[in-house]
Amino acid sequence: MKPPYTITDKMLALVASISEKIGAINATHLYKPATELRKKNRIKTIQSSLEIEGNTLTEEQITALLENKRVIAPPKDILEVQNAIKVYEQLTTFKPYQLKDLEKAHAVLMQGLLDTAGKLRTTNVGIVKGSKVEHIAPSGSRVNGLMKDLFEYLKTDNDLILIKSCVFHYEFEFIHPFLDGNGRMGRLWQTLILMQQYPVFEYVPVESLIKQKQSEYYNKLSESDKKGNSTPFIEFMLEIISASLDRLLQSQSVILHTEDRIRLFATKIGKNTFSRKDYMQHFKNIAAPTASRDLKWAVEQNLLTKSGAFRLTEYQFN
Structure with missing residues (x-):
């Protein structure tokens, strides 16, 4: 069954703008940025995605870990970063339309952090923000079926991949298929989906803009929950994607060697x-x-x- 959402004029305008920017990126050979910029953007992605989840490591400390240097920080935070580095290194080996590959990626991302890493949850959960229950996720008995339906939509629906990737991201967070690590997995998998048609997204640090607009990110997830469709979240994520491509185009001052x-x-x-x-x-x-x-x-x-x-x-x- 197709998840509920409406294609709006705002979405179509954003998709047109994103398509123009991708054309400009291809014309200026930025679809695979210079080595140094790729490394910098990968570090920015890892740092931002984990900071959203409460990780304390800085870009400098993540760079040190990448270079196998010693870092003084909470062991859990270090392990989260090490796992994220591994999963991003393996990113091109995962198939975005396979549920098994999503489970494999989660196993790498949460190794040593969660006993059930790589396994869909079978118990019931609620997401608490402060003292308030923000979201009651679907029951554990429904998770496997809901995830299969979501992947079927991703494989077979004719809507544009830019829109489908946003729908997947929202529905993934709504289903909350794992006991932990859902936020970083949802953002990672949207990147992987986009990469199939637009390889440049492997190097676009979308997460750093989400981090800057973290409150709005959660508000749009919540607004979509209340409305019963992902339309507000899709519009928000397309704006984020568009702004991220702007940043990459501005980096064109980086000279190709x-x-x-x-x-x-x-x-x-x-x-x-x-x-x-x-x-x-x-x-x-x-x-x-x-x-x-x-x-x-x-x-x-x-x-x-x-x-x-x-x-x-x-x-x-x-």
Whole structure:
């Protein structure tokens, strides 16, 4: 059964805006940002998603853990970060339309933190904020069936993936399928769904904007609960996605270096042979000497094989 929501004019305007920004990102080769920016955005994502759940580690401390340095912090907080680093490293191995893969990801994320890591709950739960019960989740006996229905919707419904990813995120939080870790899992899985059509989302730190608007995030979840549909939450998340892409576009001031250009061109050209002219047509803002230096470097690194001479020179990725 399709979850309840209404496609609004606001949603369609946001989807159009997001599509334009993704077009601009692809045109400026930002769909796979420079290595340093990718690392920075991954750290920002992990820090923000965990801070929403009460983790105390800073971006600097997470960077230290990534570099296998010692960090002084509560052991639980360190373990949460270490698990999150592992799950994000494995992100491309999970299939977003498979419930079993969601359970596998949860097992990695909550290893050592929850006895039932990777297992859907079978008991009843309520979510308490302060002294008030904020949300009574569906009974444990219904969780497995509700999750199967949600994945069926994700696989078969014809709505745009931008909208379906938001619907999934809301419905996941509503069902609350695990005893703990639902917030970070919902945000992680929306990213994974978006990556299937738009690979750039692997490197967009959507969570850092959610963190900045944390109260509104929870308010929109609550408003959707009260209305009995996810429309308010979808509109909110599309705004967050749009703003996150704006930030990535603003980072265009980050200059692509030789290695970044070679890596990007490799994903574009595959095993086809190409000339320096083909390379320059892809990177229109570089001069001929820069293109020659790039290609010479790639040959020296054994990334490219060079054949022919002068105007007849051709290259192919090894």
